[in-house]
Amino acid sequence: xxxxxxxxxxxxxxxxxxxxxxxxxxQVLSKSKLFxxxxxxxxxxxNSQVSFVDAGMPGMLPxxxxxxxxxxxxxxxxxxxKINLFSIFDRKNYFYPDLPQGYQIxxxxxxxxxxxxxxxxxxxxxxxxxGIERLHLEQDAGKSLHDQNPDSSYVDLNRSGIALMEIVxxxxxxxxxEAAAFLRKLRAIxxxxxxxxxxxxxxxxxxxxxxxxxxxxxxxxTRCEIKNVNSMRFIAQAVEYEARRQIDIIEGGGTIRQxxxxxxxxxxxxxxxxxxxxxxxxxxxxxxxxxxxxxxANWVAEIEKSLPxxxxxxxxxxxxxxxxxxxxxxxxxxxxxxxxxxxxxxxVDAKAAANWLNNEILGRLNRDGLSISQAPVxxxxxxxxxxxxxxxxxxxxxxxxxxxxxxSDGGDPRAIVEARGxxxxxxxxxxxxxxxxVIAANPDKVEDVKAKPKLAAWFVGQVxxxxxxxxxxxxxxxxxxxxxxxxxxx
Amino acid sequence: xSNSVPLTLAEARDALKAxxxxxxxxxxxxxxxxAQSRGLNAFVTETPERALAMAAASDARLAKGEGGAxxxxxxxxxxxxCTKGVKTTAGSRILGNFVPPYESTVTQNLWNxxxxxxxxxxxxxxxxxxxxxxxxxxxxxxxxxxxxxxxxLVPGGSSGGSAAAVAGDLxxxxxxxxTGGSIRQPAAVTGIVGIKPTxxxxxxxxxxxxxxxxxxxxxxxxxxxxxxxxxxxxxxxDPKDSTSMDVPVPDYEKQMEGGIKGLRVGIPKxxxxxxxxxxxxGLWDKGAAxxxxxxxxxxxxxxxxxKYALPTYYIVxxxxxxxxLARYDGVRFGHRTSGSVHDITELYEKSRAEGFGAEVQxxxxxxxxxxxxxxxxxxxxxxxxxRTLIKRDFxxxxxxxxxxxxxxxxxxxxGVGEKTSxxxxxxxxxxxxxxxxxxxxxxxxxxxGLTENGLPLGLQxxxxxxxxxxxxxxGLAIExxxxxxxxxxxxxxxx
Numbered sequence: 001x002x003x004x005x006x007x008x009x010x011x012x013x014x015x016x017x018x019x020x021x022x023x024x025x026x027q028v029l030s031k032s033k034l035f036x037x038x039x040x041x042x043x044x045x046x047n048s049q050v051s052f053v054d055a056g057m058p059g060m061l062p063x064x065x066x067x068x069x070x071x072x073x074x075x076x077x078x079x080x081x082k083i084n085l086f087s088i089f090d091r092k093n094y095f096y097p098d099l100p101q102g103y104q105i106x107x108x109x110x111x112x113x114x115x116x117x118x119x120x121x122x123x124x125x126x127x128x129x130x131g132i133e134r135l136h137l138e139q140d141a142g143k144s145l146h147d148q149n150p151d152s153s154y155v156d157l158n159r160s161g162i163a164l165m166e167i168v169x170x171x172x173x174x175x176x177x178e179a180a181a182f183l184r185k186l187r188a189i190x191x192x193x194x195x196x197x198x199x200x201x202x203x204x205x206x207x208x209x210x211x212x213x214x215x216x217x218x219x220x221x222t223r224c225e226i227k228n229v230n231s232m233r234f235i236a237q238a239v240e241y242e243a244r245r246q247i248d249i250i251e252g253g254g255t256i257r258q259x260x261x262x263x264x265x266x267x268x269x270x271x272x273x274x275x276x277x278x279x280x281x282x283x284x285x286x287x288x289x290x291x292x293x294x295x296x297a298n299w300v301a302e303i304e305k306s307l308p309x310x311x312x313x314x315x316x317x318x319x320x321x322x323x324x325x326x327x328x329x330x331x332x333x334x335x336x337x338x339x340x341x342x343x344x345x346x347x348v349d350a351k352a353a354a355n356w357l358n359n360e361i362l363g364r365l366n367r368d369g370l371s372i373s374q375a376p377v378x379x380x381x382x383x384x385x386x387x388x389x390x391x392x393x394x395x396x397x398x399x400x401x402x403x404x405x406x407x408s409d410g411g412d413p414r415a416i417v418e419a420r421g422x423x424x425x426x427x428x429x430x431x432x433x434x435x436x437x438v439i440a441a442n443p444d445k446v447e448d449v450k451a452k453p454k455l456a457a458w459f460v461g462q463v464x465x466x467x468x469x470x471x472x473x474x475x476x477x478x479x480x481x482x483x484x485x486x487x488x489x490x
Numbered sequence: 491x492s493n494s495v496p497l498t499l500a501e502a503r504d505a506l507k508a509x510x511x512x513x514x515x516x517x518x519x520x521x522x523x524x525a526q527s528r529g530l531n532a533f534v535t536e537t538p539e540r541a542l543a544m545a546a547a548s549d550a551r552l553a554k555g556e557g558g559a560x561x562x563x564x565x566x567x568x569x570x571x572c573t574k575g576v577k578t579t580a581g582s583r584i585l586g587n588f589v590p591p592y593e594s595t596v597t598q599n600l601w602n603x604x605x606x607x608x609x610x611x612x613x614x615x616x617x618x619x620x621x622x623x624x625x626x627x628x629x630x631x632x633x634x635x636x637x638x639x640x641x642x643l644v645p646g647g648s649s650g651g652s653a654a655a656v657a658g659d660l661x662x663x664x665x666x667x668x669t670g671g672s673i674r675q676p677a678a679v680t681g682i683v684g685i686k687p688t689x690x691x692x693x694x695x696x697x698x699x700x701x702x703x704x705x706x707x708x709x710x711x712x713x714x715x716x717x718x719x720x721x722x723x724x725x726x727x728d729p730k731d732s733t734s735m736d737v738p739v740p741d742y743e744k745q746m747e748g749g750i751k752g753l754r755v756g757i758p759k760x761x762x763x764x765x766x767x768x769x770x771x772g773l774w775d776k777g778a779a780x781x782x783x784x785x786x787x788x789x790x791x792x793x794x795x796x797k798y799a800l801p802t803y804y805i806v807x808x809x810x811x812x813x814x815l816a817r818y819d820g821v822r823f824g825h826r827t828s829g830s831v832h833d834i835t836e837l838y839e840k841s842r843a844e845g846f847g848a849e850v851q852x853x854x855x856x857x858x859x860x861x862x863x864x865x866x867x868x869x870x871x872x873x874x875x876x877r878t879l880i881k882r883d884f885x886x887x888x889x890x891x892x893x894x895x896x897x898x899x900x901x902x903x904x905g906v907g908e909k910t911s912x913x914x915x916x917x918x919x920x921x922x923x924x925x926x927x928x929x930x931x932x933x934x935x936x937x938x939g940l941t942e943n944g945l946p947l948g949l950q951x952x953x954x955x956x957x958x959x960x961x962x963x964x965g966l967a968i969e970x971x972x973x974x975x976x977x978x979x980x981x982x983x984x985x
Contacts, residue, residue, distance in 0.1 A: 052591070052592055055822060056698075056817040056822070057590070057591070057592075057817075057823070058572075058578070058580070058585070058588070058590070058698045058817070059572045059592075059594060059694075059695065059696040059697050059698050059699065060695075060696075061695050061730060061731050061732065062732070063730060063732050064727065064729075064732065093812075093814050093816060093861070095816065095819060095834075095835075095838055096834075097819075099823050099835060100817060100821075100822060101816065101817050102813065102815075102816020102817050102819060103813055103816060141730050153834075155821070281863045283812075283813070283858065283862060283863075283866075284861075285809060285813070285860035285861055285866075287868060288702035288703035288733075288810055289699075289702050289732065290732050290733075291732055291733060310620055324701060395735070428491065445530060
């Protein structure tokens with residue numbers, strides 16, 4: 001799968017390959033924190049969701065939240081990863097005001113989830129496999145606020161102790177597009193699983209990006225870690241900037257220093273934070289307040305049984321129904337959209353349903369700035385419309401008008417078709433009558449069309465007008481040809 | 491009632507039940523006794539009003555024939571236990587005027603059983619010390635003095651205030667904590683009983699942490715029976731402490747009875763170390779003979795890794811302490827420097843330099859060092875391996891015996907200031923006790939005799955995990971044979 005050629009970047013000395021690995025911090029969906037009962041709700045008053053444990057008060061002890069462990073296991077299974085039945089919580093020691101204990105409880109040598117993989121879908125319909133190195137559970141820190149007062153900094157500990165999953169990939173991505181595709185896919189998976197809301201704006205998903213460059217096929221270069229890149233767009237910008245910076249340094253005869261850099265989205269550049277030499281010595285050691293985490297294999301098996309169908313499986317199933325790889329991957333990107341599609345496609349042609357969703361529904365949602373879950377017309381109502389198109393109760397044109405009506409006024413599509421007489425006319429008598437009326441009113445055109453058969457289209461339009469758009473265009477065409485003795489188009 | 495209350499916990503309990511005395515009488519006498527005994531510096535905080543209010547409530551319950559196992563019994567609490575609404579110092583300046591808004595599980599268990607709190611006792615800073623001289627509140631003096639001497643002696647540590655309070659009859663019993671010997675060593679050198687239960691027997695929730703994998707709370711009492719009574723109320727499984735164990739708390743007072751006929755008592759040969767005074771070896775032999783005379787079988791056992799115990803302990807404990815004490819940073823509570831600072835690093839440095847004493851700083855530095863990149867494998871990782879080997883030694887020894895008998899300390903109480911300039915000789919005080927913490931086992935110190943100079947010495951009984959019952963039973967046998975009825979001369983009470 002990874003034989004796909006890399007996108008290369010041109011430098012003065014030839015082409016370069018960009019090598020990218022990600023460390024994603026995904027906030028676990030859970031009502032309470034990793035080691036305390038405090039709430040995790042977003043947007044509360046500062047320091048209103050802080051237990052004595054979260055504040056690092058003397059004598060307070062962490063107690064593991066089983067729900068968070070379950071969510072990590074669920075995510076690991078979704079990443080097709082090895083679940084480690086034995087894992088250990090370690091302390092990562094450093095001083096910072098938003099780290100009340102003076103250490104972060106994390107997992108170092110023995111993470112809860114081991115190796116796995118994610119298939120990423122690229123624009124051209126191709127796929128690439130990205131290896132997952134590990135997933136571990138850890139506590140989030142609080143937030144330092146430096147802009148509230150000229151003389152002091154404030155600390156908000158609401159986030160302190162919230163459970164995060166750190167997901168570390170192999171250096172398997174070769175362009176910013178692939179990195180963004182990975183994040184999109186990871187986001188889709190955790191949202192399907194219900195283990196993280198994937199909300200980058202609220203910081204529920206954050207990424208550190210490791211970037212290095214090398215000559216194609218050469219040994220890996222020295223990497224730089226870019227911290228806290230908070231949107232898909234910034235990831236692309238940060239990778240592009242950083243790759244160019246590294247290439248320029250190497251081509252200028254310099255060497256890359258391993259260091260941690262910060263992405264400045266305002267200036268669209270990365271800046272050095274600290275070098276490897278200045279790196280913290282975190283003095284990891286097993287947290288003596290917590291016993292090793294031992295999982296029951298049966299419990300893990302139960303979780304595995306409860307997993308929903310994930311995007312890759314859904315995509316394969318949709319393709320089996322006749323959808324293109326592209327359509328299928330668009331539809332499975334969000335679980336809500338895929339579910340909507342499945343309801344919409346019930347008992348009708350899969351491809352027709354996908355086209356209707358892509359062309360009509362998504363277009364209107366986009367126009368109105370709505371998400372699929374806010375769609376004003378239900379999947380069932382759309383299903384009725386598509387069914388009416390395919391059994392020729394209404395024409396495609398009427399269907400679109402009908403959707404507009406339901407979109408703005410609501411109502412049952414079938415009832416509206418009956419009430420407003422929108423049924424497509426396939427009755428040849430009615431169509432013939434309309435044709436006679438048009439001929440009678442336009443004798444000159446009849447002569448013209450005999451000389452120029454292309455003018456038949458004008459007749460079709462007139463007949464459609466005469467029938468209020470309800471005539472079946474194919475039936476009108478056939479009847480006209482017969483009546484005017486026109487040749488078949490060749 | 492006289493201000494000296496020589497009653498044991500069991501005697502006072504029975505007298506209260508029989509309505510021969512009231513908790514108020516008992517408590518008032520002790521409150522006054524404490525006030526008259528400030529020369530010992532055993533208490534950091536006295537809580538007389540709270541004590542009298544609790545006593546009154548207990549008397550009301552007792553009058554109705556109600557009340558818990560410790561109803562109306564006045565206790566002293568080591569100032570390492572967080573007590574809701576009562577200043578908790580851990581013997582350090584760094585906690586400033588910290589008043590916990592929560593109660594430790596152990597003390598909550600005691601109040602639920604009806605006990606009365608007299609106050610908070612002095613201790614080595616953050617429980618780091620063997621002489622109670624590292625306390626920010628100043629040293630505690632041992633009620634005992636050597637024959638024909640007026641020199642002040644240390645009460646041992648870190649639970650020195652609790653030990654002095656029990657030995658000086660300032661309370662009926664006290665709580666202590668023991669990380670490397672902090673209950674047993676002070677108990678031994680003040681002539682009282684102290685038990686460090688199995689790791690996980692008592693909840694650590696709300697106890698200011700020193701070294702989490704070693705810390706354990708336990709009773710300090712006048713008799714073995716009292717230790718059994720108090721332990722029964724302190725122990726519990728606690729959902730707030732992941733390392734507490736869900737093992738039912740037995741009736742220790744009942745388990746203590748029944749004699750020791752057929753009990754196999756192990757004598758670890760590696761505990762005969764050079765430089766230990768003859769008194770100690772002699773007392774140890776005497777102890778074995780007492781047990782044998784009561785029907786026990788004496789067997790020699792080997793704990794081959796004993797010599798590595800102190801170095802292992804002085805890597806593991808400081809490592810955990812360096813991390814546990816990181817939260818005292820002057821940001822959220824406790825002491826913050828009043829000096830001018832330019833940035834957060836300087837705030838940390840100044841607050842912590844001012845707040846922590848020399849011994850605590852020494853251990854933070856040792857701990858930081860042994861966990862550092864490049865040293866971790868050489869120190870911390872090897873110490874963990876040794877710890878496993880030390881545990882295994884005990885498992886092996888317990889295949890051929892039920893309980894071990896050893897001295898508690900390598901010597902009696904020493905002079906104030908005698909060892910403060912030599913940390914290593916201070917650390918040697920724990921040579922017989924740290925192994926027990928490293929292995930997580932229960933260890934009991936029972937007063938067994940006096941030195942030629944008239945200072946108390948203790949013998950230690952070590953048991954299998956969660957077998958405190960057997961330890962107490964063997965301890966009772968020593969206590970009955972030793973007939974230790976000595977009391978320190980009452981030199982400290984102000985009139």
